[in-house]
Amino acid sequence: MWLANHRFRVILPIVVAVAGVGVAWALSVGLSGYYVFLGISALTAIIAVLGLGVVTGSAGIIALSQLTFAAIGAWVVAWLNTLDAPGGFIVWLIAGGAAGAVAGIVIGLPALRLRGVNLAVVTLGFAAAFDVMLVQIQFPGASDGIAVARPNGFTSDRDYFFFAAVVMVICALIVSALQRSRMGSGWKAVAFSERGTAAVGQSVSAAKLSAFAVSAALAGISGGLLAGQVQLPFASSFAPLQSLALYILAVMSGAYLIDMAIFGGILWVVVPELLKRWGVPQDWGFVVFGLLGIQALTSGSNLGEGIRGLLRRRSAARGAARDSEHASVTEVGTSVLDVFAVPEAAQPIPADAPPVLEVSGLGVQFGALKALDDVAVTVRQRSIMGLIGPNGAGKSTFVDAVSGFLPQHAGLTLLDGADISRLSPTQRARRGLRRTFQQDRVPPQLTVEAYVRFVGRRRLDHDELADALAFLGCPSPETPLTTVDIGTRRLVEVAAAVLAGPRVLILDEPAAGLSHDEHVQFGHRLTRIPSRFDTAIVLIEHDLDLVRSVCTELTVLDFGRVIAQGPTAEVLDTPVVIAAYMGDAEISS
Numbered sequence: 001m002w003l004a005n006h007r008f009r010v011i012l013p014i015v016v017a018v019a020g021v022g023v024a025w026a027l028s029v030g031l032s033g034y035y036v037f038l039g040i041s042a043l044t045a046i047i048a049v050l051g052l053g054v055v056t057g058s059a060g061i062i063a064l065s066q067l068t069f070a071a072i073g074a075w076v077v078a079w080l081n082t083l084d085a086p087g088g089f090i091v092w093l094i095a096g097g098a099a100g101a102v103a104g105i106v107i108g109l110p111a112l113r114l115r116g117v118n119l120a121v122v123t124l125g126f127a128a129a130f131d132v133m134l135v136q137i138q139f140p141g142a143s144d145g146i147a148v149a150r151p152n153g154f155t156s157d158r159d160y161f162f163f164a165a166v167v168m169v170i171c172a173l174i175v176s177a178l179q180r181s182r183m184g185s186g187w188k189a190v191a192f193s194e195r196g197t198a199a200v201g202q203s204v205s206a207a208k209l210s211a212f213a214v215s216a217a218l219a220g221i222s223g224g225l226l227a228g229q230v231q232l233p234f235a236s237s238f239a240p241l242q243s244l245a246l247y248i249l250a251v252m253s254g255a256y257l258i259d260m261a262i263f264g265g266i267l268w269v270v271v272p273e274l275l276k277r278w279g280v281p282q283d284w285g286f287v288v289f290g291l292l293g294i295q296a297l298t299s300g301s302n303l304g305e306g307i308r309g310l311l312r313r314r315s316a317a318r319g320a321a322r323d324s325e326h327a328s329v330t331e332v333g334t335s336v337l338d339v340f341a342v343p344e345a346a347q348p349i350p351a352d353a354p355p356v357l358e359v360s361g362l363g364v365q366f367g368a369l370k371a372l373d374d375v376a377v378t379v380r381q382r383s384i385m386g387l388i389g390p391n392g393a394g395k396s397t398f399v400d401a402v403s404g405f406l407p408q409h410a411g412l413t414l415l416d417g418a419d420i421s422r423l424s425p426t427q428r429a430r431r432g433l434r435r436t437f438q439q440d441r442v443p444p445q446l447t448v449e450a451y452v453r454f455v456g457r458r459r460l461d462h463d464e465l466a467d468a469l470a471f472l473g474c475p476s477p478e479t480p481l482t483t484v485d486i487g488t489r490r491l492v493e494v495a496a497a498v499l500a501g502p503r504v505l506i507l508d509e510p511a512a513g514l515s516h517d518e519h520v521q522f523g524h525r526l527t528r529i530p531s532r533f534d535t536a537i538v539l540i541e542h543d544l545d546l547v548r549s550v551c552t553e554l555t556v557l558d559f560g561r562v563i564a565q566g567p568t569a570e571v572l573d574t575p576v577v578i579a580a581y582m583g584d585a586e587i588s589s
């Protein structure tokens with residue numbers, strides 16, 4: 001079943017691409033000359049919108065200079081044309097895309113530090129500055145009237161339309177493959193949570209810069225194609241206001257979805273054309289795009305997501321009707337999971353089990369507040385260490401400091417004996433120290449499988465993946481994460497972290513959001529993780545029943561200091577813990 005699905009997902013884009021080329025050929029033969037020219041404009045716009053789908057739609061970065069990157073691509077093509085550089089138009093086009101990518105990385109560098117409005121100002125400022133420069137220097141060959149030579153065999157508008165369509169299809173195929181790759185998962189992860197991305201060992205900078213580079217490369221190709229279309233390109237085709245309108249169009253349509261990028265590119269040409277026919281000045285097109293964009297931003301959704309949500313709900317309703325007919329089959333499936341519901345206490349850890357994580361002298365200061373003061377914790381191989389304490393005791397601060405998110409801290413952290421105190425969160429994750437968060441950090445744009453593979457950072461065969469998901473009570477690999485509730489997303493987060501094969505996994509309230517029954521089942525499954533996956537666990541949890549049943553050892557924090565440490569049962573009976581943390585009623589149970 002999975003193999004069939006996998007093959008389908010690989011083959012489908014190729015089939016659609018071949019069909020798209022067929023349609024383009026038919027249109028190039030059948031359309032009138034005027035529509036062929038409009039069609040080329042739409043194809044160039046689609047490629048630029050595909051790029052915005054990567055940088056804005058997937059990676060969530062505001063980039064208001066897409067047509068400036070297109071101008072750079074057009075400029076390079078025009079320049080190589082005046083030089084009559086070897087290779088001809090196709091090579092020049094690739095060079096235009098490469099120049100766009102380089103410019104994208106340069107403009108993307110501020111994006112590593114800036115967000116939101118500040119980044120919008122930087123990218124728009126770059127677009128405005130380049131526009132002024134372009135008006136001054138003009139495109140190479142413009143003053144001498146040297147027309148850009150179209151590729152051999154595609155010199156007429158009809159043939160060039162077909163050529164542009166093939167280029168667009170290739171770009172769409174590449175984007176589709178990248179969106180499904182680790183790189184694409186990285187873009188979606190960084191858009192949802194930079195901390196969550198760093199915590200799984202993915203470089204946030206690399207994810208952002210690669211999104212900028214791919215997006216600007218596509219813009220460069222789009223501009224290069226436009227240079228071949230008009231043959232004498234000029235600056236007004238790439239004005240900053242147009243970049244702004246194109247951005248809004250991409251946001252409104254949901255351009256990270258290939259079909260919606262195509263729709264957006266077509267709209268880019270159709271709206272001004274319709275306005276012209278109705279006798280309305282074409283600049284009103286910007287107003288139309290602006291209104292559609294405001295609607296998308298205020299609703300928090302876009303056209304593509306809206307349509308897909310509707311289709312999903314319909315298919316879920318059909319699926320529910322089918323499932324009720326096959327209730328007996330479902331019961332068999334449930335009984336498999338029930339195996340894990342058999343209560344099982346955590347295995348005691350041998351006294352000589354070597355330490356895997358050693359934290360000593362850990363101190364964190366927030367202004368006058370000592371959030372952690374000389375904290376020492378040792379986690380032994382395959383153990384489950386509970387880290388408990390009242391609200392504000394310093395548990396999350398401990399996790400942040402140990403996982404590298406609070407670089408300004410005192411103390412030493414050793415992982416398998418190696419000092420990792422100076423490493424970044426990404427480096428620590430790659431060394432085998434993984435963590436989850438109290439808040440949801442699982443990017444909803446991914447499927448369960450794409451997320452698990454992204455977090456895993458290693459080859460996982462499908463059986464291993466499906467097995468581990470079933471073991472932790474997660475949905476099937478192909479389930480879109482948008483369709484599952486928050487509690488299930490927490491389970492998927494834990495499963496993915498476990499499959500990464502970490503030496504130590506720190507779970508920050510992983511059962512939050514689960515129902516009581518799911519909570520209990522989760523506890524039982526947790527006890528089996530260390531032996532099955534050779535991983536030690538640090539568990540932060542407020543539910544003392546869960547702590548009591550799964551933790552082999554406990555560390556109790558209060559006001560940033562360790563007040564008790566040792567085997568779970570002993571610690572829970574310590575008077576200082578009873579007094580400081582739990583109260584007699586709870587501990588006596």
Ligand SMILES: Nc1ncnc2c1ncn2[C@@H]1O[C@H](COP(=O)(O)OP(=O)(O)OP(=O)(O)O)[C@@H](O)[C@H]1O
Pocket residue numbers: 366369371389390391392393394395396397398
């Ligand atoms: N960024 C920060 N700036 C200032 N104070 C902070 C910051 N983060 C945490 N604190 C303070 O540090 C102390 C420890 O907070 P922390 O979140 O680590 O506690 P906790 O044990 O995880 O609490 P909870 O169980 O409610 O999650 C608290 O007094 C908190 O107000």
